[in-house]
Amino acid sequence: MNIAIVVHGSPSSSESTFAALRFARAALAGGHHIHRVFFYHDAVHVANAYAVAPQDETDITRLWAEFASANQIELAVCVAAALRRGVLNADEAERYSRAGANLLPPFQITGLGQLVEAAITADRLVTFAA
Amino acid sequence: MNRRRILYVIAHSPGRGALARETLDALLVGAVFDQQVSVLFTEDGIFQLLGGEHSAVSIARSFTALSTYDVDSVYVDEASLAQRGLSLEALPVAASPLTRAGVRELLAAQDVVMND
Numbered sequence: 723m724n725i726a727i728v729v730h731g732s733p734s735s736s737e738s739t740f741a742a743l744r745f746a747r748a749a750l751a752g753g754h755h756i757h758r759v760f761f762y763h764d765a766v767h768v769a770n771a772y773a774v775a776p777q778d779e780t781d782i783t784r785l786w787a788e789f790a791s792a793n794q795i796e797l798a799v800c801v802a803a804a805l806r807r808g809v810l811n812a813d814e815a816e817r818y819s820r821a822g823a824n825l826l827p828p829f830q831i832t833g834l835g836q837l838v839e840a841a842i843t844a845d846r847l848v849t850f851a852a
Numbered sequence: 853m854n855r856r857r858i859l860y861v862i863a864h865s866p867g868r869g870a871l872a873r874e875t876l877d878a879l880l881v882g883a884v885f886d887q888q889v890s891v892l893f894t895e896d897g898i899f900q901l902l903g904g905e906h907s908a909v910s911i912a913r914s915f916t917a918l919s920t921y922d923v924d925s926v927y928v929d930e931a932s933l934a935q936r937g938l939s940l941e942a943l944p945v946a947a948s949p950l951t952r953a954g955v956r957e958l959l960a961a962q963d964v965v966m967n968d
Contacts, residue, residue: 833881837882839885841858
């Protein structure tokens with residue numbers, strides 16, 4: 723089955739980025755395909771390369787990046803939600819004259835159209851709300 | 853490609869900073885993709901229709917303009933309305949009231965459900 727995953731919750735105040743990653747791993751292990759993971763609302767914070775996890779805590783940003791790289795999964799971050807929360811790639815940092823970019827690859831900035839495209843294309847859309 | 857039935861469920865109060873605005877943005881983008889888009893207001897999400905001064909951006913005004921976008925149907929959970937002492941007449945939009953059984957039928961009829 724072709725599954726799209728939507729994540730809403732902040733990594734610092736919600737379980738949703740963690741639960742979504744466990745679900746994504748289980749989906750792949752079950753032989754399913756992941757169409758895209760779309761990070762919206764406060765979940766865009768998970769793409770922030772400047773976040774530093776305490777040594778005894780899970781670095782959820784790194785885990786998502788490693789999971790996506792190893793399995794060629796698209797990690798889509800909504801541009802409007804990301805700009806509002808200070809998560810910028812190099813293009814956006816230049817466009818808005820900000821001092822640096824902090825979007826960690828392979829997270830990539832996309833638009834809401836990619837959320838709708840996933841809803842239209844995937845067999846299932848699974849949301850991890852805040 | 854078949855048009856999909858996509859339902860946006862608005863269940864949270866408008867007093868959550870940017871979140872309500874962002875949900876509305878997602879809904880409006882969904883509506884321009886030529887799908888069968890509908891919206892259900894339930895629980896505290898009903899307050900998003902009423903406006904007031906509790907949020908920086910009035911999204912209530914945008915919701916009253918839903919009919920000008922390509923949104924096919926607007927539903928309200930009538931039990932949620934009654935629990936909050938509100939009536940259909942108090943809402944600034946033309947919305948179809950649904951019983952809890954009606955809500956279940958609506959959900960079951962969708963291809964995709966988007967939560968706020």
